[in-house]
Ligand SMILES: Nc1ncnc2c1ncn2[C@@H]1O[C@H](COP(=O)(O)OP(=O)(O)OP(=O)(O)O)[C@@H](O)[C@H]1O
């Protein structure tokens with residue numbers, strides 16, 4: 001136990017960086033995912049194709065490979081970012097493919113007549129989507145987005161492979177320093193649970209709230 | 215009725231869904247101030263006809279003119295035409311996440327660029343007119359079908375449309391609610407609103423329509439004044455159809 005308590009400050013830094021990675025890349029994933037979903041339901045065929053290509057490409061590559069491609073491969077074509085920023089970009093781009101699909105599925109749950117009534121009123125496509133379809137779609141999208149956030153928190157551990165000082169990286173360090181593998185990994189697992197369990201609980205709350213507003 | 219000025223002209227309009235031809239060589243002209251009721255058996259193309267007029271369904275060939283202008287293919291120009299053509303659906307299609315008042319003000323604010331205050335005044339006036347001002351702050355799911363349909367009519371009227379399209383506005387309603395919706399429509403007709411109404415309500419056709427168009431198999435088989443159509447339909451198919459709906 002002592003080894004955990006002695007290194008609490010290292011853990012704290014690791015947790016802080018894991019939280020920062022998660023929040024920043026989730027924000028990015030929501031923004032990109034919203035654009036992808038918009039492309040996928042757009043009336044313009046090339047945009048639909050672009051959206052589908054993005055989703056099919058990104059979600060069928062292991063995220064670890066994406067990180068390596070971005071961090072080790074892209075510098076050769078002049079794209080260089082710090083490990084931390086690289087991890088945020090890759091995790092955002094990766095998670096966005098799933099976010100886009102979740103939002104698209106939500107859009108499909110909204111009755112067709114809603115969009116037809118909006119168009120019949122003279123609203124443009126972006127207005128129809130933004131004022132009528134998305135607000136109704138987002139309600140059914142909260143639970144899958146919650147799951148994606150939890151998956152993302154877990155995926156941030158991949159950033160340890162490019163030396164981002166997050167939770168998994170910290171624990172690997174401590175293990176080499178202290179040779180107390182079991183205890184340290186146990187502590188790390190608890191720390192991840194402390195991050196993901198409240199996220200699951202928060203999603204339940206938001207879902208209930210959204211249901212009442214209907 | 216300012217006779218003889220066509221507001222809607224459909225010329226040789228054809229429309230298919232895959233192998234199925236839903237509209238065949240449709241020619242129809244509707245004058246300003248005129249009310250045309252479209253009737254015909256299920257699947258004959260009545261809804262499709264209605265929906266091509268504001269291009270919710272694009273057509274394969276032919277032309278549709280509104281106020282002398284061909285329907286724009288897409289984009290903002292099409293949205294502008296749609297703003298001038300009110301549509302009332304069988305299933306109401308009120309925006310489920312918005313109050314009745316916001317349903318009516320949305321087009322005024324977002325399409326017409328009206329201020330919120332001005333839009334709300336106008337919306338309340340219309341809700342009063344269709345008799346549901348007290349429901350302004352309710353959500354659609356809290357209203358009866360008849361009330362929802364009257365709200366949908368108010369939403370369409372708010373845009374000051376040149377033309378109103380009704381696709382079976384009363385067929386999803388319980389009998390006691392049909393009248394409250396038809397009363398609003400009869401009033402609109404009396405005020406000279408140009409209307410194309412898909413409906414099997416013969417009482418409405420007789421009292422409000424100048425002409426009845428009978429459709430079958432994607433074609434308009436007959437267009438005549440309601441007295442004539444109901445008393446002596448010219449085609450065998452129309453006679454057949456009328457005897458069926460009258461029998462019931
Ligand atoms: N989106 C669509 N995709 C494929 N087929 C369609 C579509 N919409 C309509 N159809 C077909 O086109 C034909 C005409 O349909 P339409 O809805 O216009 O008929 P209708 O006269 O309004 O019938 P109803 O009285 O049942 O409403 C039908 O055979 C219908 O199945």
Ligand SMILES: [Mg+2]
Nearest residue numbers: 260261262382
């Ligand atoms: Mg129909």
